[in-house]
Amino acid sequence: MGIAIRIEHLRKVYDSPPPSAARGAGFSFTSVRSGPKQEKKKTEIVALEDVSMEIGAGEIFGLLGPNGAGKSTTIGILTTRTHPTSGRAILGEYDVWKQQVKAKQLIGVVPQRPNLDFALTAREILLFHGAYFGQSGREREQKSQALLEKFKLTDRADQMVRGFSGGMMQRLSIARAMMHDPEVLFLDEPSAGLDPQTRLLLWEIIRDYNRAGKTIVLTTHYMDEADSLCERLAIIDHGRIIAQGTPQDLKSSIPGGYLLRLRFNRVPEELTAALQVLSGVSEVRSKDGTGVDVYADRGGPLISGIVTAAQGSGVDLCDVHIAEPSLETLFLHHTGRSLRD
Amino acid sequence: MNWKTFFALLQRDGHVARRNLLPMLLQNLLQPLLFTFVFGRVMTTSGLMPPEYKSMLLPGIMAIAMVLSGVQAVAMPLITEFQFTREIEDRLLAPIETGWLAVEKIVAGMVQALVAGLVVIPAAWLAMGSGVNLNFGHPLEFAVVCLLVAFMASAGGLTLGCSIGQTQIGLMFSLVIAPMMMFGCAYYPWSKLAAFPILQYAVLINPLVYASEGLRGTIAPQFPHIPTAIVIGALVVLDGILLAAGLKKFNGKAVS
Numbered sequence: 136m137g138i139a140i141r142i143e144h145l146r147k148v149y150d151s152p153p154p155s156a157a158r159g160a161g162f163s164f165t166s167v168r169s170g171p172k173q174e175k176k177k178t179e180i181v182a183l184e185d186v187s188m189e190i191g192a193g194e195i196f197g198l199l200g201p202n203g204a205g206k207s208t209t210i211g212i213l214t215t216r217t218h219p220t221s222g223r224a225i226l227g228e229y230d231v232w233k234q235q236v237k238a239k240q241l242i243g244v245v246p247q248r249p250n251l252d253f254a255l256t257a258r259e260i261l262l263f264h265g266a267y268f269g270q271s272g273r274e275r276e277q278k279s280q281a282l283l284e285k286f287k288l289t290d291r292a293d294q295m296v297r298g299f300s301g302g303m304m305q306r307l308s309i310a311r312a313m314m315h316d317p318e319v320l321f322l323d324e325p326s327a328g329l330d331p332q333t334r335l336l337l338w339e340i341i342r343d344y345n346r347a348g349k350t351i352v353l354t355t356h357y358m359d360e361a362d363s364l365c366e367r368l369a370i371i372d373h374g375r376i377i378a379q380g381t382p383q384d385l386k387s388s389i390p391g392g393y394l395l396r397l398r399f400n401r402v403p404e405e406l407t408a409a410l411q412v413l414s415g416v417s418e419v420r421s422k423d424g425t426g427v428d429v430y431a432d433r434g435g436p437l438i439s440g441i442v443t444a445a446q447g448s449g450v451d452l453c454d455v456h457i458a459e460p461s462l463e464t465l466f467l468h469h470t471g472r473s474l475r476d
Numbered sequence: 477m478n479w480k481t482f483f484a485l486l487q488r489d490g491h492v493a494r495r496n497l498l499p500m501l502l503q504n505l506l507q508p509l510l511f512t513f514v515f516g517r518v519m520t521t522s523g524l525m526p527p528e529y530k531s532m533l534l535p536g537i538m539a540i541a542m543v544l545s546g547v548q549a550v551a552m553p554l555i556t557e558f559q560f561t562r563e564i565e566d567r568l569l570a571p572i573e574t575g576w577l578a579v580e581k582i583v584a585g586m587v588q589a590l591v592a593g594l595v596v597i598p599a600a601w602l603a604m605g606s607g608v609n610l611n612f613g614h615p616l617e618f619a620v621v622c623l624l625v626a627f628m629a630s631a632g633g634l635t636l637g638c639s640i641g642q643t644q645i646g647l648m649f650s651l652v653i654a655p656m657m658m659f660g661c662a663y664y665p666w667s668k669l670a671a672f673p674i675l676q677y678a679v680l681i682n683p684l685v686y687a688s689e690g691l692r693g694t695i696a697p698q699f700p701h702i703p704t705a706i707v708i709g710a711l712v713v714l715d716g717i718l719l720a721a722g723l724k725k726f727n728g729k730a731v732s
Contacts, residue, residue, distance in 0.1 A: 218731050236478065240571045250562040254492040266484035267570035311566065
């Protein structure tokens with residue numbers, strides 16, 4: 136059975152920007168100046184501020200947030216690569232920062248950017264990785280061959296990875312992380328840079344791995360990935376967790392989660408006023424002279440009311456699009472800005 | 477301590493070093509051997525240098541080859557691997573304490589330094605022609621000095637490799653390596669610096685001095701040299717300092 140993870144009051148302050156290859160690519164951390172006591176003023180970057188959460192054994196858990204939110208720092212702390220300023224990270228029964236070797240034995244890590252060993256071929260990368268984890272020669276051979284086939288890398292297996300495309304490197308990184316069959320698999324933005332087909336293949340592989348009882352922790356800023364892959368999510372922004380739960384719970388937690396995008400031939404004021412008073416409608420915004428966005432707690436059931444209102448104002452309804460409650464709306468609700476901002 | 481992991485890491489470095497054997501040997505040995513040929517053969521045959529200079533020069537050339545290859549074997553890959561791509565991360569995540577990965581790097585560097593040193597003896601001998609007079613009468617002392625020099629070079633490579641970035645490699649050669657070679661008593665015995673008293677004591681901070689003098693004292697003892705016991709003492713101290721500094725730097729680089 137998989138391994139549960141608990142993190143308690145994690146805080147991380149960098150005194151210089153962390154190496155971006157291992158951490159978040161774009162930085163939008165909150166900078167604060169350290170106190171006047173220090174002679175040399177240096178900029179401190181607060182990446183995490185009191186983050187606590189629990190990840191169940193055998194769960195697919197997602198950390199969702201924009202660039203620089205603190206996702207990669209959280210993963211870095213859990214995978215012995217980033218030392219927390221304060222707080223604890225516990226993996227199964229081991230404190231990650233007190234029993235590092237034990238913790239390392241349990242985890243497989245796919246970094247945000249491929250950090251493959253450029254001095255080796257694809258097959259050698261897997262073979263040596265297995266050797267680091269004490270696998271026997273035969274076990275390594277079999278495992279690496281199976282993974283190369285699974286990730287469709289057999290025809291380039293004996294070439295140096297320097298010449299690989301971004302997608303191939305990413306696939307090999309994931310294969311390598313699975314090589315020693317870790318109990319917990321960390322994937323930092325695994326589908327960044329993958330084409331849609333490979334992305335679907337990756338999701339299937341992740342689900343498969345999870346079915347074997349392994350715990351999966353992934354970070355993403357793709358809504359659909361979080362929605363379709365993760366059993367539970369934490370939404371993180373500016374180093375703080377702003378919401379946690381199943382995607383469904385999170386979505387239903389926002390009032391007026393539906394968005395109806397309507398288009399008429401014209402939008403007189405009496406029409407917006409009529410839409411405003413329909414039951415369940417929380418906000419009406421008209422734009423471009425013909426479009427109206429209606430925020431409401433229901434979708435389809437409002438249509439008849441909208442049609443009646445349009446007829447009453449003597450205008451034609453040309454187009455209707457109903458957006459269901461989504462993580463995007465949720466993120467907007469909690470932070471006041473879009474996830475892609 | 478996880479020996480299986482340690483040996484696997486060592487195997488990986490051995491594998492990569494074997495793959496790059498020829499370029500590595502050329503990189504580390506060509507320059508000292510050219511120097512050997514010009515000063516040990518051209519200059520001595522033409523009468524500009526006395527013939528004894530050959531035997532005096534050889535231990536110095538061996539010291540330079542060992543120190544250069546040890547430093548480069550550890551420093552150069554580390555500089556690349558700690559860069560943007562963080563190639564080393566796979567090994568940092570191997571189930572072993574971070575410090576042991578640094579120690580493994582030192583051991584791998586030592587092997588390369590020893591190979592370079594042992595290759596240089598016959599190669600330099602050939603380049604210089606007849607008249608080289610070496611004395612292998614103290615094999616134990618020679619082995620101890622060789623090991624300590626190799627360790628010093630690799631530990632120095634660890635410290636350097638974790639201290640500088642890719643853009644500063646050129647600077648490292650002109651500011652660290654070049655003065656070290658010139659003032660490392662490789663081309664002249666330390667005692668001959670007596671005419672420059674300040675310089676004579678200033679060069680004592682240069683680790684290469686102990687490598688050259690130590691090797692000279694063990695395989696060409698007919699020339700003046702710092703007593704081997706003192707050299708060994710100094711090498712042990714330097715090894716300790718460079719190991720401590722290298723480990724500290726490595727840990728600082730490995731974890732953010």
